[in-house]
Amino acid sequence: MFTKSLHLQILRWLLTPLAFLVLFNAWQGYSDARLVAGTITDRTLVGSAHAIAEQIKVVDGVVEAIIPPSALEMFASAYQDRVIYRITDSDGTLLAGYSDVPEPSKPVDGLEPRYFGSSFRGQTIRAVALRQPLIGVGEHRFALVIVGQTLHAYQQMIDDLWIDEAKRQLVLVIIAAALTWFGLNRGLVPLARISDEIAQRPPDTLDLIAIERVQTELRPLVSALNQSVERVRSQIAGQRRFIADAAHQLRTPLAVLKTQISYGLGETLAGEKDRSLSAMKDGIDQMVHLTNQLLSLAKIEPGAQVLARERVDLVAVTRHVLEEVADSALAMQIGLSFDVEADEVTVQGSRAMLHELVMNIVDNAMRYGKSGGFIAVRIGVEENVAVLRVQDGGPGVPVAERERVFDRFYRILGSDAEGSGLGLSIVREIASRHGGTVVLLDAPTGPGLLVEVGLPECSA
Numbered sequence: 001m002f003t004k005s006l007h008l009q010i011l012r013w014l015l016t017p018l019a020f021l022v023l024f025n026a027w028q029g030y031s032d033a034r035l036v037a038g039t040i041t042d043r044t045l046v047g048s049a050h051a052i053a054e055q056i057k058v059v060d061g062v063v064e065a066i067i068p069p070s071a072l073e074m075f076a077s078a079y080q081d082r083v084i085y086r087i088t089d090s091d092g093t094l095l096a097g098y099s100d101v102p103e104p105s106k107p108v109d110g111l112e113p114r115y116f117g118s119s120f121r122g123q124t125i126r127a128v129a130l131r132q133p134l135i136g137v138g139e140h141r142f143a144l145v146i147v148g149q150t151l152h153a154y155q156q157m158i159d160d161l162w163i164d165e166a167k168r169q170l171v172l173v174i175i176a177a178a179l180t181w182f183g184l185n186r187g188l189v190p191l192a193r194i195s196d197e198i199a200q201r202p203p204d205t206l207d208l209i210a211i212e213r214v215q216t217e218l219r220p221l222v223s224a225l226n227q228s229v230e231r232v233r234s235q236i237a238g239q240r241r242f243i244a245d246a247a248h249q250l251r252t253p254l255a256v257l258k259t260q261i262s263y264g265l266g267e268t269l270a271g272e273k274d275r276s277l278s279a280m281k282d283g284i285d286q287m288v289h290l291t292n293q294l295l296s297l298a299k300i301e302p303g304a305q306v307l308a309r310e311r312v313d314l315v316a317v318t319r320h321v322l323e324e325v326a327d328s329a330l331a332m333q334i335g336l337s338f339d340v341e342a343d344e345v346t347v348q349g350s351r352a353m354l355h356e357l358v359m360n361i362v363d364n365a366m367r368y369g370k371s372g373g374f375i376a377v378r379i380g381v382e383e384n385v386a387v388l389r390v391q392d393g394g395p396g397v398p399v400a401e402r403e404r405v406f407d408r409f410y411r412i413l414g415s416d417a418e419g420s421g422l423g424l425s426i427v428r429e430i431a432s433r434h435g436g437t438v439v440l441l442d443a444p445t446g447p448g449l450l451v452e453v454g455l456p457e458c459s460a
């Protein structure tokens with residue numbers, strides 16, 4: 001469902017990276033906010049610690065620590081953070097504040113303030129420790145000032161800094177999604193227009209869609225559509241031509257038949273009537289043959305039916321054809337020979353169609369090559385191609401005609417043999433539907449035609 005909608009797909013492509021960007025930004029914002037809030041808190045702490053340290057005095061050898069109110073006022077905020085402090089002498093004597101205020105884990109040396117995190121009576125605090133030298137009570141004496149604060153204000157500052165920003169970004173993403181949806185709806189209008197245009201065409205229209213009126217992105221689609229319309233057009237034109245040719249082919253023997261009937265009816269002599277009837281039978285045989293060839297062609301037309309995909313032994317199919325014609329060959333004094341390289345040569349496809357293919361080639365060899373008195377059939381395998389060769393000793397086909405004889409209804413003039421002119425086009429169609437080829441060659445020895453069919457062999 002998700003991938004079927006262009007809207008959802010584009011939104012997903014857009015929003016997924018955007019969501020990652022927003023998440024990254026939010027994380028970055030949070031880190032920045034922590035840094036800023038940390039800096040502000042630390043500055044307040046150290047400011048307060050300095051204010052306290054400055055008020056430590058030595059009066060008559062006694063250290064006095066007075067906490068100036070300003071040192072605590074610095075922390076005033078709405079969050080009522082607890083501020084704690086502790087001042088100790090260098091020997092550890094508590095001068096002011098709580099004795100349990102924690103110290104930094106590392107002792108403070110030098111005059112640099114030391115910031116640290118810790119906890120005080122169960123609350124997390126941030127604190128600073130500062131050393132203040134005591135002048136007037138001997139050398140190496142100092143007071144240690146520690147000021148700490150609970151973290152409510154700090155936490156609130158972080159939230160204030162980044163949550164609003166994150167919300168703003170979220171709103172931006174939602175607006176971007178809405179705009180994308182809207183833009184897509186507008187952008188897909190031309191596509192809907194083309195669909196409407198196609199849907200509303202009259203059923204018999206095969207006009208092309210005008211590509212100039214279409215957006216650049218849609219042109220490949222429209223041009224593919226137009227190409228398929230062109231293919232349908234040429235297919236329809238081909239079929240019209242074929243029907244016209246077929247009708248023409250049938251009309252001629254029918255006209256002859258009609259004449260023969262009229263002639264026969266007019267005859268009174270029994271012998272003449274018989275001759276008419278036998279001539280009519282020949283005519284009808286020819287029409288039956290033509291009709292069968294037309295049917296074969298209709299069956300193998302691409303798209304007419306799914307090609308059967310059985311394993312077929314070409315040797316067995318050819319032997320079967322030769323057995324079928326053996327009697328006629330004997331009667332016509334044509335010697336048949338059959339040479340095979342292997343007992344079985346398997347190809348994939350339709351047994352009935354392959355039978356038709358071999359039959360048409362052998363039938364031609366008998367009909368047109370009978371003067372040679374022999375037909376040599378060979379089957380071999382060459383580089384995974386099953387090769388069927390049928391050679392006769394007849395007049396052959398002139399080189400200039402070798403492509404044309406594959407055209408439907410094309411026959412070479414001057415041959416006295418009957419035929420419909422469809423045999424070789426059926427052969428080529430069947431070969432190509434099996435992924436194979438067919439060529440006409442000169443017989444290697446003497447006159448005659450060699451028909452060579454190559455079909456992809458399927459090894460066991």
Ligand SMILES: Nc1ncnc2c1ncn2[C@@H]1O[C@H](COP(=O)(O)OP(=O)(O)OP(=O)(O)O)[C@@H](O)[C@H]1O
Nearest residue numbers: 364365368396405411412419420421422423424449
């Ligand atoms: N072995 C051959 N020797 C000489 N000419 C041939 C041979 N095979 C085919 N031809 C020529 O090629 C033409 C076309 O052959 P094709 O098999 O297509 O049609 P056809 O034999 O006339 O009719 P159909 O096979 O439908 O009965 C034939 O008319 C014939 O002139």
Ligand SMILES: [Mg+2]
Nearest residue numbers: 364419423424
């Ligand atoms: Mg033929």
